[in-house]
Amino acid sequence: MTAQLPAPIRCADRPTLGGLVVPWITLHAGGRYLFGALDKDRRDRALAERRCQVCGQSFDERICLAVRPADVRVGYTAEPGMHPECLAYSVRACPMLSGEATRYRATPAASGLPGVAEAGRGPRAGRPADAFDAWWITPGSYRVKTDPEHPGQLLGVDLDVPVLRKRPIRPAAGPDLDSLLALARQALGLEYATSSCPHQPDGAPHPRNTTKEND
Ligand SMILES: [Zn+2]
Structure with a gap:
């Protein structure tokens, strides 16, 4: 279905798997990319170096976040931001964002199914899919939160910031x-x-x- 999904030009240099772009933060282990598994070092680099989690490039004037209600409650999203066009691509390519998936994978990461990296969702294995909203923010509002008890540990992107626009990506699975x-x-x-x-x-x-x- 998604075999010929057109990818953003920014992603032209990214490897593909099953016709889908492998996001920059996807884990590469055992000689293969594991869709749905997160490379923690890459995630931290994306946060610290202000890179898009999909293409790995620097941001322009707008940054998009994929935000769940649970993220809003804790005040940050564990996932790095994306270019608007990279998010638009992910929404079509990733079963969790497209709404195709109704549950998180029961055995996360290992099966290597096509999709886009799902960061910070390990504890949700097997549970119904969350709702996701797209938030548009400016680079000036892109702040990385650190764990107060472990200052070297990056929690994710601060959500207590001005938001230019919010748009639903998918509803929660009942x-x-x-x-x-x-x-x-x-x-x-x-x-x-x-x-x-x-x-x-x-x-x-x-x-x-x-x-x-x-x-
Ligand atoms: Zn990008």
């Missing part, structure tokens, strides 16, 4: 439909009613006192 239905039934006190009616239509629960036959 829980499985079965789980949602079970919760809804529980909330409505319909457990026993539905258990005797396996063909109960979705989203149209019948009152508990119904006496009609619906099958």
Whole structure:
């Protein structure tokens, strides 16, 4: 599907895998690039040297961030910024940003599936995908946060900065439909009613006192 996805000119010198650009911060190990795995040294260099995480080049007048609600809560995103066109490419190439993926990989990084590096998401393995927003900021607002207890450790990009524009990239993936239905039934006190009616239509629960036959 994405085999011929046009890449930004900035990425012309980047290696490709399965027709997709290998981001600058992607881990190269065992003789191959591991899509979805992050090279920590490269990530730190991208942050410290103000490089785009996709093409590895310096920023221009606008920097884009891919931000999750959880990032906003902690005040930083672990991922380095991107050129607007590099983010636009990533949104199409990366299953997590495109919305194609509904869960984080259960066994992160090792399988080498095509995609774009997913930084700082190890603990989320197997969980439903987060929502992502694109933030546009200026180079003057691009600040790297360090861990107060370990000053040499880079946390990521400070999110407590003026934002020029925010745009949704993808919504969060909800829980499985079965789980949602079970919760809804529980909330409505319909457990026993539905258990005797396996063909109960979705989203149209019948009152508990119904006496009609619906099958
Ligand atoms: Zn770039």
